[in-house]
Structures are given as C-alpha cells and as structure tokens.
Amino acid sequence: MSGIMQTVAGLMAVAARTAPKSLGQDYLDIQVLAGDDLRRLADEMDKFGRETGKINFDRDAENIRHSDAVLFVSLRENQPLGLDCGACGQDKCAQLESRQGPDFEGPLCAWRVMDLGIAIGSAAKTAGILNVDNRVMYRPAAVAKKMGLVKGAIVCAIPISATSKNIYFDRPVK
Numbered sequence: 001m002s003g004i005m006q007t008v009a010g011l012m013a014v015a016a017r018t019a020p021k022s023l024g025q026d027y028l029d030i031q032v033l034a035g036d037d038l039r040r041l042a043d044e045m046d047k048f049g050r051e052t053g054k055i056n057f058d059r060d061a062e063n064i065r066h067s068d069a070v071l072f073v074s075l076r077e078n079q080p081l082g083l084d085c086g087a088c089g090q091d092k093c094a095q096l097e098s099r100q101g102p103d104f105e106g107p108l109c110a111w112r113v114m115d116l117g118i119a120i121g122s123a124a125k126t127a128g129i130l131n132v133d134n135r136v137m138y139r140p141a142a143v144a145k146k147m148g149l150v151k152g153a154i155v156c157a158i159p160i161s162a163t164s165k166n167i168y169f170d171r172p173v174k
Contacts (some may be wrong), residue, residue, distance in 0.1 A: 005068035006034070008132050010158060012071050015126040016119040022081050023109045028119055029076045029152055034069040037149065041070070042063040045143045060139040066167050067159035068142060071123055074152025075116050083136045087111070098153060103142040105153040113154070120156050127160055134160045135168035 009032045016030050033041065042061040049057025052080050066068065080093035087110035090096045098105040120136055127134040140157035144150045 002068060005132070005160060005162060006032075008130050008162075009069040009071055009128060011130070012123040012126045012134075012158065012160070015122040016071070016073050019115075019119040019122040021115045021118075025079075025081075027076050027079055027112055028116060029072075029074045029150070030119075031150055032069055032074045033072065033073075033144070033149065038064055038067060038070060039151065041140060041144055041147065044147055045139060046113055047142050048055060048146070057139050057143070059171055059174070063135070063137075063161075063167055063171070064140050064159055066163075067161050069160050070144075071118070071158045071160070072115060072141060072144060072150045072155055073119050073123060074141075074145075074150055074155035075108065075112055075156070076152050078105060078108045078153045080110065081111040083111065084112075102147070103138075104155070108153060114154070116154065120158065127158070132160050132162050133166040133168055134158050 013030045013032060042064040045057045045061035078098045080096050082093050084092045088096050088107050096109060098108060124134050124136060137157045141155040145155050
C-alpha cells in the first residue's frame with residue numbers, strides 16, 4: 001500500500017475510534033487490511049459466491065483486488081447498553097440473547113449498532129474529505145469474518161482507492 005493510502009487508512013481508523021459512542025463505552029474493533037491479504041480476501045469472496053450462489057460477491061471481489069486498503073469496523077460483542085428501551089425487540093436488556101446467523105450475530109443492541117454506524121460514517125467521511133474513493137460494503141466483511149481475518153458480532157468493510165475513476169460506483173448489478 002502506498003504511503004499516502006496507508007496514512008488515509010490510519011486517519012479513517014482514528015475517525016472511527018474517536019467517533020461518539022453511547023455512554024462513552026467503546027465496543028468497536030478497527031483493523032486495516034492491505035497487500036496480499038486483499039488478494040486472498042478477494043479470492044475467498046469469489047469462491048464463497050460460487051459455492052453459495054449468492055450474487056455480486058465476484059463483482060465486489062474485483063473492487064477489493066483494485067483497492068489500496070480495506071478498513072474493517074466491527075462491534076466486538078453485543079453488550080447491551082442497559083436502557084431497557086426495547087429497540088432490539090426485547091423488553092429488558094437482560095433478555096437480549098444473540099445467536100449466530102448466516103453471516104453475523106443478532107439481534108443486537110440498537111444503540112451499539114448506532115455506535116458502529118456513526119464510526120463507519122466518520123471513517124467514510126474522512127476518506128471523502130481527503131478525496132479518496134470509498135464505499136461501505138457488506139460482502140467483504142462477511143467473508144473476512146468467515147476467514148478469521150476480523151472478529152465481531154457484526155462487521156462492515158470500507159475499501160479505499162485513489163484512481164482517476166471511482167471503482168466503487170457504476171458497477172454491474174446481477
């Protein structure tokens with residue numbers, strides 16, 4: 001990864017880390033992947049899409065192959081906030097029990113998921129301010145979790161690229 005793109009990924013990680021969080025509690029994990037790890041991730045995404053019949057894993061794998069880095073932001077664990085607000089579908093936080101779904105755990109504390117979303121938005125905004133193309137993605141995150149490259153109840157990926165044309169848009173949809 002070029003030095004400037006490594007710096008951008010680092011600044012995105014700082015933006016995610018310092019984003020506001022409920023009760024000031026940080027339950028996020030933040031990790032940058034680059035180099036050969038991106039090629040391996042893209043290959044696994046292709047394979048996963050073929051094996052499961054899920055669409056657009058190959059398309060997103062091409063984006064990962066042409067990215068300089070990918071920032072992963074995950075909710076480390078589903079630790080409810082303790083408000084007993086019911087936003088998760090339970091009356092009491094003590095009743096919230098997550099189970100493993102096909103890709104991620106759920107249900108999750110809505111406030112912790114909002115923390116994740118704010119951190120992701122802050123990271124993507126930072127890339128945008130620096131004129132670095134990016135896109136929040138589900139598919140690379142799901143496969144990276146399956147590969148053991150990242151951990152967490154739920155994970156999002158933000159690949160970055162700096163070329164003359166944004167590689168994350170005008171993509172074919174199957």
